[in-house]
Amino acid sequence: MQAGNTKPTLASQCHTNSELYNQLFKHRGLGVMRAARTRRRTNRRQGFTLIEILTVIAIIGILVGLLIPAIGAARRYVANSAILFEAQTIANAVEQYKNKYGDYPPDGSNRAVFERHFRKAFPNMAATEFTILYQVANNLSGESSGLRAVGGSGSGQETVMDAAEALVFCLGGFSSDPTHPFTGPGGPITAAPAGFSPPFQYNVTRDNAMFEFKQEQLSLEVEETGSGFRTISVDEGILADTPSRNDLMPVYSPGTGRLAPFVYFDSRTYSFSNASSPGQLFFNVYYGTLLRGFARPYKSDNLNTNVIPNQNDWKTNDAFVRYANDNSFQIISAGLDDDYGGVAQAANEPPLLYKFPSGDAVDIRSPNGSSFSRYTEVPGIPSAQLDNVTNFADGILEDAMEN
Numbered sequence: 001m002q003a004g005n006t007k008p009t010l011a012s013q014c015h016t017n018s019e020l021y022n023q024l025f026k027h028r029g030l031g032v033m034r035a036a037r038t039r040r041r042t043n044r045r046q047g048f049t050l051i052e053i054l055t056v057i058a059i060i061g062i063l064v065g066l067l068i069p070a071i072g073a074a075r076r077y078v079a080n081s082a083i084l085f086e087a088q089t090i091a092n093a094v095e096q097y098k099n100k101y102g103d104y105p106p107d108g109s110n111r112a113v114f115e116r117h118f119r120k121a122f123p124n125m126a127a128t129e130f131t132i133l134y135q136v137a138n139n140l141s142g143e144s145s146g147l148r149a150v151g152g153s154g155s156g157q158e159t160v161m162d163a164a165e166a167l168v169f170c171l172g173g174f175s176s177d178p179t180h181p182f183t184g185p186g187g188p189i190t191a192a193p194a195g196f197s198p199p200f201q202y203n204v205t206r207d208n209a210m211f212e213f214k215q216e217q218l219s220l221e222v223e224e225t226g227s228g229f230r231t232i233s234v235d236e237g238i239l240a241d242t243p244s245r246n247d248l249m250p251v252y253s254p255g256t257g258r259l260a261p262f263v264y265f266d267s268r269t270y271s272f273s274n275a276s277s278p279g280q281l282f283f284n285v286y287y288g289t290l291l292r293g294f295a296r297p298y299k300s301d302n303l304n305t306n307v308i309p310n311q312n313d314w315k316t317n318d319a320f321v322r323y324a325n326d327n328s329f330q331i332i333s334a335g336l337d338d339d340y341g342g343v344a345q346a347a348n349e350p351p352l353l354y355k356f357p358s359g360d361a362v363d364i365r366s367p368n369g370s371s372f373s374r375y376t377e378v379p380g381i382p383s384a385q386l387d388n389v390t391n392f393a394d395g396i397l398e399d400a401m402e403n
């Protein structure tokens with residue numbers, strides 16, 4: 001056997017163990033890489049495996065799941081912002097109204113305040129203007145249910161119109177005729193075609209408007225009888241299910257398709273005493289059906305420390321817990337859920353009012369303590385007030401609360 005014919009082994013080529021290890025590793029490494037390349041080529045031919053497809057589907061599912069709430073939240077933000085923008089524009093219009101007529105508009109909850117205001121704004125107006133107005137705003141004709149403010153009982157203290165109607169009535173514009181601001185050309189009330197009773201209709205082309213109410217957001221309909229057409233309002237029928245109570249005074253909703261209208265409260269009548277029994281206090285409210293809730297002026301966390309609360313003295317305690325915007329006005333929208341929240345007032349008890357921005361409830365019989373917070377009305381159920389929009393908050397009420 002010749003030594004030259006012997007095939008050299010790997011071990012014989014290496015002089016040390018470490019060289020042998022390096023050579024072995026290199027060869028095995030090349031083999032692994034080749035195998036991987038082969039496998040990859042094979043995979044490319046076969047397309048994606050089932051596991052890969054399922055993984056991709058799962059990832060897409062997770063991304064879509066993350067995206068849908070984000071889109072919903074973005075939509076809600078845009079819709080809330082639109083309501084807020086309109087509320088603030090209306091609030092600016094109320095300020096312009098004050099500049100023009102010398103005072104904030106009345107909210108219709110008290111006849112004496114209402115008449116005093118318009119006599120001052122239009123000193124030459126004919127007395128018949130009120131007579132005609134009261135024919136077309138039916139609260140004075142004995143309305144005891146449905147949309148109304150809680151007016152004082154007793155002559156002269158009645159509710160003239162509700163707090164949503166008053167907003168449209170006051171800001172929609174009056175006639176330039178100084179003796180007939182309501183019924184003159186361009187005023188809110190105009191003659192109806194012959195055969196209608198009362199012989200009037202709402203005028204959709206009013207002059208001197210402080211705010212241009214979009215007609216499609218007003219609760220107006222055309223009423224047709226054998227004798228012709230006239231424009232009436234249908235808010236009582238839609239919101240309180242009492243079409244027989246429909247009057248000519250429309251309300252204004254934030255956006256088309258939304259039912260609960262903007263409500264306006266004048267600080268003079270957030271609460272008021274009945275002239276015949278001053279100890280009795282009334283709290284202004286706007287409500288439709290129970291489904292829409294109760295809009296009441298909001299209180300403030302800013303207490304009036306000049307007043308000492310007094311057990312069961314409603315009037316003193318009402319003054320102790322200030323109202324938000326206590327010298328001007330409040331505009332309230334029910335928000336996207338079309339529900340103002342709030343609960344009915346029990347007989348002979350004050351309603352629960354809520355403080356802004358904390359959302360703590362106030363029972364003015366014991367104004368320093370309440371078990372309800374975060375606008376809650378029923379324990380454990382999120383409040384319909386949380387998405388309400390007002391002219392004194394920069395966003396929905398929930399956003400203003402400290403968490």
Ligand SMILES: [Ca+2]
Nearest residue numbers: 138139162247
């Ligand atoms: Ca009414």
Ligand SMILES: [Ca+2]
Nearest residue numbers: 233235247249
């Ligand atoms: Ca009405």
Ligand SMILES: [Ca+2]
Nearest residue numbers: 334335339384
């Ligand atoms: Ca709401």
